[in-house]
């Protein structure tokens with residue numbers, strides 16, 4: 001009775017234990033799932049924040065670059081203004097030199113005129129002296145004072161008339177000289193105006209040179225701002241990439257738990273790229289029948305993309321690596337689960353660069369082109385399977 005009671009009791013305890021255990025693990029599962037959902041949501045939020053920051057950083061960089069290039073434009077404008085001023089200054093200097101030549105020529109004319117006046121004045125003085133002699137001392141005295149034939153020939157009744165003529169000529173000559181001097185003065189005024197212009201332009205040039213030097217300093221500072229903004233932008237980009245990676249990981253983990261054994265939802269944002277950028281020629285297409293090493297190989301399971309050994313192979317879409325090993329037929333092979341029932345396979349690689357469990361983002365390098373396994377030359381065998389059935393990879397991504 002006692003032992004039966006104990007048995008019943010222990011069975012009840014065991015049953016309760018089983019129930020507890022069952023409901024416990026169910027709770028654990030639910031907890032884990034909600035944890036993963038929280039983490040995914042958190043990762044999503046942080047990704048969005050980091051993308052906003054990246055946007056801001058890119059805008060800031062663009063603004064700083066715009067500012068920098070407008071400063072450089074101003075600098076170029078200043079340079080143009082200075083060089084046009086320098087041109088004007090040298091033109092003005094040539095004008096000043098030409099004007100100075102005119103002034104010198106004019107001075108020559110004035111000097112010649114003065115000489116003529118002096119000569120005439122000498123003649124005049126002689127004649128006046130002769131007249132005086134004639135009036136006071138008579139013929140003999142006058143003759144003693146006449147030194148030239150001209151003076152002698154001038155001597156006569158109309159001597160007085162002649163001296164009057166002399167005076168008229170002298171007056172004309174002096175008037176002519178005054179005109180020459182007036183012109184000389186005008187030329188000098190013009191030259192002085194040109195000098196003033198030159199001095200003004202030179203001080204303008206100096207001011208522009210100062211402005212240019214200041215602007216060059218500002219540009220140097222602005223270049224620092226641009227560098228700083230570029231560094232910020234790069235950091236924001238790295239931050240965003242890290243957050244994206246975390247988000248993809250969180251999404252993959254959430255999907256794995258939420259859809260154990262199922263396809264799961266697409267990992268990452270579903271964007272795709274050609275695994276061998278620049279290598280677009282296919283040596284064999286999907287579904288082709290051919291001979292390899294004398295053995296019939298029908299219904300080719302993927303596409304073959306020839307490329308030199310060692311060319312990096314990029315995963316064509318984000319996902320998680322579920323196989324990475326050496327196979328006799330595939331050689332070095334990496335298989336990636338993209339969610340949604342889609343997997344991609346990269347075969348005959350010289351070496352693998354991804355391990356099982358790795359979360360890979362579209363474009364990540366997962367290995368290098370080679371000719372391992374059942375292969376006749378360096379190429380990538382690129383294969384896709386939808387829900388376990390081989391399908392043409394060109395249905396997902398085009399060569400580019």
Ligand SMILES: [Zn+2]
Pocket residue numbers: 284300301302303304380381382
């Ligand atoms: Zn192949």
